[in-house]
Amino acid sequence: MTKTKTKHVLLITGLAGAGKTTALKTLEDIGWETIDNFPIRLVEGLLKTPPSRSRGDADPPLALGFDSRTRGFNPDDLIKRVKALQQNENYHISTLYLDCAGGELERRYSETRRRHPLALDRPAKEGIALERSQFEPFRRWADHVIDTSDLSTNDLQRQIREEFSVQDTDITTVTITSFGFSRGLPNNIDLLFDVRFLSNPFWEADLKLMTGLDAPVAEFISKDPAYTEALEKFEEMLKFLLPKYVKAGKAYVNIGIGCTGGRHRSVHIAEVLSKNLHAAGFSPNVIHRNLASRPMDALEAMQDLNGSKGI
Template sequence: MTATHAKRVLLVTGLSGAGKTTALKTLEDIGWETVDNFPIRLVEGLLKTPPPSSRGDQDPPLALGFDSRTRGFEPNNLIERIKKLQDNDDLLISTLYLDCTEGELERRYAETRRRHPLALDRPAKDGIDLERAQLEPIRRWADHVIDTSNLAANELQQQIRTEFDLAGSADTTITITSFGFSRGLPTNIDLLFDVRFLSNPFWDSNLKSKTGQDQEVAAYIAKDPAYPEAIEKILEMLKFLLPKYQAAGKAYVNIGIGCTGGRHRSVHVAETLSKHLRKAGFSLSVAHRNLASRPMEALESMQKTNGKKGI
């Protein structure tokens, strides 16, 4: 079976409270068959089971939810099982990890008055820390990570619909993510472009509080002499590579665009690249990881090159 016709299997996991239930319900709404808390050791048998009679002759893609509460959960053994499954040419297996900051998870547990499953008689923070440590090998292994810290439920639903819609299931899912190097490097990036060489609007007092989505900021960045050629060369590389990934059956391609703080240059360049790629016929989504982050001069001052601040 070719990669294009292989059965899609999405393993959905992450921190308790980060949105796994929402993700699985959304996947089910758009046509996936979903099973939560299913022991991975039983996956081989499940995949051999015919689809439900209600689906006729269709064998829909399968989304399996699991976390630290799942029977037999052990991260390293789980990764080895996934590797063995990936050796099957009839299966196209990916892993989606839902992450969230500790503070936001604590807030969610406090608001819902739920107890963390790993800290039933202790503060939620204890359970969050324990679960994060347990799941860290899975997070590093996952080929798709969504940080839900700043996402409302409907925003997470929209992102799931955009990235896993079955209407384009034969195509590679392309995501462009802007981010700030000073706030940490994303773990799921396939192609990384550093745009810190461009003029930084942060150091213009009239632009500091704005973002790369504002026209004034975009104009400021575009005035940099290196800007036109840089955009042209990045686009040329992406237009060459993306069809190669699609032909190879790669399910996801994550493109990272980084600047210092993740609010100005990377945001604008990500938006610009996405517009050109869509005009070229590529279907993709854009995420701005640090767009809502508070501007901090200490972060922007971390790097100085040739006397030019924030590069």
């Protein structure tokens, strides 16, 4: 008999303004399915609902946010319901409570000019005190407590990623795009490498109609005196930066490799970088934007850094 896979569920609550929204957004970025202000009395029915078809066969861990504004909120009843759910061996249910000092919460409400949900016509201080007293039973019982009094948004995001990261989940999508400067820059490029300094196969009659995916073109480009050193430096920089982006929780990193027409040098370099980054443990996607574009002498001559003959 096949054993049912345990469903991980994280219930997130705490004082309004302590960082629940930031925590949920961070969890979503690292692969969790998140729902905010979901009535806890409906959780059992939700857990029996199959995942969206758009996720394929994946059934990601689930994070549910709630606070004093959530319909039917009652701390004592909430604890009883969670304890009952924890008796089901098919679920691994844990709780996260976000706390914060009253003075810091007052400052945050003052800066954002928002009203506290429990003190719409009174000072925020009174609403904070009332909410703290309501939540005290849950705070004592919670599995995880994070005090955000001295944490910046980035600090909280980093702590959430460290404590609740989903194993075997790529949280950063890396895309390498080859393109031609003569046809315009791609949108949303984070890192740009200009390879127009390399010898241009376009000006070789037998290579002109080929692309960077063809072996003769690759061989021609690799004979350029600057080729090996440039490629090594590109790889060194990417292997240094990509782990930093992953640690910072950047969801997408777009790397642009540009030559003049986008059919030869940039295509070849993008392919080689992708292969070498795969070997280093990354999983980049490769897009060749101008691979099917028609070769145009005027565009090549106008923007080629090596001159009209690529020498």
